[in-house]
Amino acid sequence: MAETGMAAGNALMHLDRLAQKALALWDLPAGARARLINVAENTTWLVEAPGGFRAVLRIHRENYHSPRAIASExxxxxxxxxxxxIEVPRAIPGRNGQPLQTCTTDGQQPPRHLVLFHFINGTHPSESGDLTAGFERLGTIAAKMHLHALDWPRPEGFERLIWDDAAVFSPQATWGNWRDAPHVSPALRPVLETAxxxxxxxxxxxxxxxxxxxxxHADMRLANLLEEGNITRVIDFDDCGFGWFLYDFAAAISFIEIDPAIPALKAAWLRGYRRVRALPAQDEAEIDTFIMLRRMALLAWIGSHLDAPEPQAMAPHFAAGTARLAQEWLAAQRR
Structure with a gap:
């Protein structure tokens, strides 16, 4: 159930107390304090201390990832x-030598999982204007990561989310049932069911x-890149898991799937990708299916995350936009 108003405010107050208390689990400079910078699947906090020290604290959402899954990430x-x-943030071990910590405060049960990351420099690529150059870089990065994933011997007991159609459409869907999202009216349901x-x-x-x-990665948007000179770094692996490689493009255009610039961004991403890894035409032909799969997943996500500002802002129009995208996609399948 979504939290609103006072309930959401109380939850953030508890999390603020938790963040400040948890800092003692790491060997940090005196005077370190945490400041909330993002509320999404988890809460993210900028940790600062006198002398210029900075780090990023992630407090995991309750009942989303197991300790084994976080260790696998x-x-x-x-x-x-x-x-x-690719350059990524590195976890800082706690005083006990482990990167994954747990902590709780009075009035908040059960304990939350926390990870503290080294702060990495860089700025997010612009999400306005011509985005093709950024998407070409995204495609190259995705291909490098996919090749690495194919060859990397995963540790025993490796556990991550699965981003297949069952994760979106089954009764145990990761983000819930898209039918429960706001404004999924009887008029919209038939086209979404067909999709x-x-x-x-x-x-x-x-x-x-x-x-x-x-x-x-499963969430490789421009917002999850940091650029410094000619170096591009990838952040926020919280959703990484098992899925189709081309789902990474669909995730890259999350929330902007109906933008007229998408064909150009797709072409740019593919150019970057093919610089590193071959992509057969049969795979390229299925990209729009993954775009539609991701959009349906995001519709469910909005319905199950109405305690956060971003889904609240998108909720009034997202279902109608998803139905319009579905109509266009289904029409393309018939041609």
Whole structure:
């Protein structure tokens, strides 16, 4: 159930107390304090101390990732950094030598999982104007990460989310049922139901051969890149998991799927991708299916995350936009 008003405010007050208390779990400079900078799946806090120290604290959402899943995320990030694939934030071990910590405060149960990351420099690429150059870089980065995922020997017990059609459409869908999202009216449901059936059929035919399906970032938007000079760094691996490689493009255009610039951004992403990894025409032909799959997942996400500002702002129009995208996509399948 979504939290609003006073309930949401109380939750953030508890999390603020938790963040300040948890800092003692790490060997930090005197005077370190945490300041909330983002509320999404988790809450993210900028930790600062006199003398210029900075780090980023992530307090995990309750009942979203297990400790093993968080450790698996950190293992892949470590491997990407060690193998010089891409620069990523590094976790800071706590006083007990472990990167994953747990902490609680009075009035907040059960304990929350926390990870503290080294602060990395850089600015987010502009999300206004011509985005093709940024998407070309995104495609190159995605291809490098996919090649690494194909060859990397995962640690025993590796556990991450799965981003397949069942994760979006089954009764146990990761982000809930899209039918429960705001403004999914009886008038919109038929086209969305048809889109779901068509997506599931196409993906069953497409299959999950290892050349197409593996470990992905699953949220590789421009907002999750940091640029400094000619260096591009990738952040926020919280959603990384197993899915189709081309889902990474669909995730890159999250929330802007109906923008007229999408065909140009797709072409740019593919150019960047093919500089590093071959992509057969059959795979390219299925990209729009993944765009539709991701959009349906985001519709469910909005419905199950109305305690956060971003989904609140998008909720009034997102269902109608999703239905319009579905109509256009279904019409393309008939041509």
């Amino acid at each position: 950190l293992a892949w990030m470590d491997a990407l950094q060690r193998d010089a694939i 779901e059936r068509t997506i599931r059929h196409r993906l069953a035919v497409y299959g999950n051969d290892p050349s197409r399906y593996g470990l992905i």
